[in-house]
Structures are given as structure tokens and as C-alpha cells.
Amino acid sequence: MKGILVQTTLNEKKDLREIIRSGIIGTSSKALGSQPPSFKDRPLVFCSYVCRGYPEVYGNREGIMFETDSQIAYACPTDSFELMRSGNYLPGHERFLFPSIKEMLKRYPTSEDFKKDFQEYFRKLKPEEIYTPGILMPENHARVLYEGDYCLSTVHLWNPGCNEVTFAKPLRVKNCRMFNSKEELAVLYRE
Numbered sequence: 001m002k003g004i005l006v007q008t009t010l011n012e013k014k015d016l017r018e019i020i021r022s023g024i025i026g027t028s029s030k031a032l033g034s035q036p037p038s039f040k041d042r043p044l045v046f047c048s049y050v051c052r053g054y055p056e057v058y059g060n061r062e063g064i065m066f067e068t069d070s071q072i073a074y075a076c077p078t079d080s081f082e083l084m085r086s087g088n089y090l091p092g093h094e095r096f097l098f099p100s101i102k103e104m105l106k107r108y109p110t111s112e113d114f115k116k117d118f119q120e121y122f123r124k125l126k127p128e129e130i131y132t133p134g135i136l137m138p139e140n141h142a143r144v145l146y147e148g149d150y151c152l153s154t155v156h157l158w159n160p161g162c163n164e165v166t167f168a169k170p171l172r173v174k175n176c177r178m179f180n181s182k183e184e185l186a187v188l189y190r191e
Contacts, residue, residue: 003051003101004189005165008063013178016064020176025066026169036080036097037089043169044073048162049101050189053110056161062180065188066173075104076164077114082151085130092121101165111161122151 007025009015019025026045035044048057050065057063058079074097076083083093096118098104108114122130127146150158179185 003049003054004065005068006048006050006057006063006065006185007045007173008048008057008061013062016062016178019064019066019173020178023173023176025171025173026167029169034081034084034087036074036083036093038094038097039073039166042073044166045169045171047165047167049075049165050162050185051105053105053108053113054161054163055186056111057182057185058160058162061182062178063185064173064176064178065185066177067175068167068171068173070167070171072100073166073168074098075101075166077104077108077111078118079162079164082118082158085145085149086132088132090122091125091129095121104163111163115158119151122149 007019025047026043029043031039031041031043033040035042048054050057054077076097078096080097083090083096096114098107108117125146127142130149131142131145177188179188
């Protein structure tokens with residue numbers, strides 16, 4: 001499936017201009033504390049792969065489309081935060097991390113394919129595996145949280161149709177092109 005790598009930012013366009021100028025994303029050598037356990041000590045850059053099955057980016061932000069020759073650390077059919085509850089990764093979350101975009105798309109060609117499989121997986125987990133009871137959370141509270149979890153909702157949009165593709169920092173990029181919104185990205189991507 002043909003697509004394009006995308007980096008969006010919460011910061012201003014000057015950061016995007018610097019990426020285009022330098023050809024590097026992610027100059028900090030720090031790893032985020034919320035990274036999957038098997039990647040917890042690796043400083044990573046988080047991007048998206050926009051294609052027919054995953055047409056969205058995070059929010060309506062500006063960003064850059066780019067190419068790279070760098071090896072992917074992992075590809076995930078959703079933001080890896082969706083694989084967490086109460087600050088902990090769900091048991092078996094590794095099944096949603098792939099060594100390449102190609103393998104991710106083979107298993108989950110669309111975000112809807114992922115959503116359906118993830119809901120089935122989530123329903124098989126025990127509430128106590130997800131929401132660990134403790135001093136602040138009695139055992140019955142885990143059941144209440146589980147039953148009200150947003151991923152089981154049929155009305156709440158919890159999977160916006162974007163994925164997560166990560167690379168080791170610093171990421172060398174080329175052929176960058178800036179966009180100002182997801183609507184502009186859609187127009188540029190069709191060119």
C-alpha cells in the first residue's frame with residue numbers, strides 16, 4: 001500500500017523549518033517514559049504512515065512529509081498510548097508492534113481492521129490485568145473501569161485512523177515538504 005511518512009508537531013512552524021534545513025528529526029537523546037517496555041531505553045522519534053487504510057494524522061496540525069533510509073524500530077496500527085491503561089502497557093501488547101510497515105499493513109490493512117481485533121483482544125483480558133487493584137482502587141473498581149473502557153464503546157471515537165511508526169533518534173530525513181493542516185496534507189499526498 002503506497003503511503004507517505006509524516007511528522008506533525010505541537011510546536012511552531014520554526015521547528016518544521018529547522019527539520020527541513022537540517023534533515024534531522026529528534027535531536028534529543030532522551031527516551032520517553034511511556035515507550036513500550038521492549039523499547040523503553042531507546043530514544044525514539046514518533047511519526048505516522050499516511051495511506052489509504054490510515055488516512056489521518058494526530059490532530060489538525062502542521063507537519064512535514066518526508067522520506068528516510070533509516071530502519072524502523074517498530075510500526076503500530078495505533079498510537080501506542082492506546083495499548084496502555086493507568087500508565088501501564090496491557091498484557092500481550094507486543095502483538096500490535098511490528099518490525100516493518102509492510103508487516104503491519106499485511107496484518108491490519110486499515111485502522112478498522114485493527115480496531116475490531118483490538119476490541120476482541122481487550123474483551124479477553126481480565127479487568128484486574130488491566131486496572132491493578134490497590135489502595136486507591138478496590139477490586140470492584142477494576143470491573144467498573146473495564147466495562148466503561150472507551151475502546152469497547154460503539155459511540156466514542158477512540159481510534160482516529162492514524163498509526164505510529166518509530167525510528168531511533170536522530171532520524172535523518174530527505175525530500176521534506178511542509179503542510180499546514182490535514183486537509184492540505186490530503187491535497188499534497190494526492191499529487
